[in-house]
Amino acid sequence: MKWLARFARFWWDFVVGDDWLVAVLVAIAIGVTAALAHSNVTAWWLLPVAAPLILWLSLRRAIRSA
Amino acid sequence: MTTGNAFLFLSAFLASAVEMVEALTIVLASALARGWRSSLAGVGAAVLALAAITALLGPALTAIPLDALRLVVGGLLLIFGLQWLRKAILRASGFKALHDEDAIFARELADAEGAAHVERAGLDWYGFVLSFKGVLLEGLEVVFIVLTFGSAQGSIPLAAAGAAVAVVLVAGVGVAVRAPLARVPENLMKFSVGVMLTTFGIFWSTEGAGAHWPGSDLAILGVLGFVIVVSLLFVQLLKRERLEAVAA
Numbered sequence: 001m002k003w004l005a006r007f008a009r010f011w012w013d014f015v016v017g018d019d020w021l022v023a024v025l026v027a028i029a030i031g032v033t034a035a036l037a038h039s040n041v042t043a044w045w046l047l048p049v050a051a052p053l054i055l056w057l058s059l060r061r062a063i064r065s066a
Numbered sequence: 067m068t069t070g071n072a073f074l075f076l077s078a079f080l081a082s083a084v085e086m087v088e089a090l091t092i093v094l095a096s097a098l099a100r101g102w103r104s105s106l107a108g109v110g111a112a113v114l115a116l117a118a119i120t121a122l123l124g125p126a127l128t129a130i131p132l133d134a135l136r137l138v139v140g141g142l143l144l145i146f147g148l149q150w151l152r153k154a155i156l157r158a159s160g161f162k163a164l165h166d167e168d169a170i171f172a173r174e175l176a177d178a179e180g181a182a183h184v185e186r187a188g189l190d191w192y193g194f195v196l197s198f199k200g201v202l203l204e205g206l207e208v209v210f211i212v213l214t215f216g217s218a219q220g221s222i223p224l225a226a227a228g229a230a231v232a233v234v235l236v237a238g239v240g241v242a243v244r245a246p247l248a249r250v251p252e253n254l255m256k257f258s259v260g261v262m263l264t265t266f267g268i269f270w271s272t273e274g275a276g277a278h279w280p281g282s283d284l285a286i287l288g289v290l291g292f293v294i295v296v297s298l299l300f301v302q303l304l305k306r307e308r309l310e311a312v313a314a
Contacts, residue, residue, distance in 0.1 A: 037276035
């Protein structure tokens with residue numbers, strides 16, 4: 001069990017990285033893009049807008065916690 | 067070579083070069099403190115492990131339908147790219163110390179010299195494990211980028227070639243100078259990789275989600291320019307904020 005927990009922890013750190021909020025917000029932004037696209041609404045603009053906002057939020061969090 | 071393939075090769079090359087510079091620092095410290103034989107055995111074992119992971123995951127990824135692959139891979143690359151960019155921007159603006167290979171080398175060397183000698187399978191175990199872990203952990207990120215980027219762009223061999231050129235180059239220079247490569251502009255390379263991963267992450271996850279880019283593949287260049295401008299703007303904003311905080 002200890003080995004399994006370490007394995008899971010490694011992959012969590014590897015994929016999610018230092019700021020879990022980035023992964024969550026990226027997943028939400030992609031989900032909203034898919035929902036818009038499948039409702040025949042133009043959606044290509046959403047991720048280029050969301051990515052800088054997520055990056056800025058993550059930068060502020062990193063600076064605050066430094 | 068198309069623009070996408072050129073970016074693919076360059077991204078794999080830069081990501082691999084950055085990670086291999088870091089791995090080289092660990093291997094050199096291990097070799098100088100614990101002996102070359104055990105350290106090189108550790109490097110060899112890690113390279114074999116990385117090759118096995120690539121051989122197992124590569125064909126599996128190419129079997130996934132392209133849209134689903136681009137959705138998942140695009141999302142993962144976007145998360146990776148934003149994490150790389152965050153670190154590079156924090157370093158470029160002075161909020162985080164630049165990666166100092168000389169300091170890391172000195173620390174690793176002191177740790178390796180102080181560790182007890184345990185022999186297993188005729189090898190100094192500390193030297194073997196230190197090199198193995200260093201190369202495996204730094205190499206995993208490269209394997210991940212090569213496989214995801216390569217499969218979504220439809221050319222894992224080209225991505226692998228970019229990574230291989232970087233490994234040979236860094237290893238060659240490392241053997242020649244036998245010192246950590248402290249003068250490599252590591253943060254600029256990390257910034258470039260972050261920009262490219264973010265660009266392709268945005269592009270592919272948008273396509274994978276079912277949306278269509280105006281201008282089709284040419285939109286990559288527009289996204290790339292946008293990500294570069296925004297990232298440089300963030301560096302400038304944070305630099306100014308830091309200067310104001312220091313002056314206050």
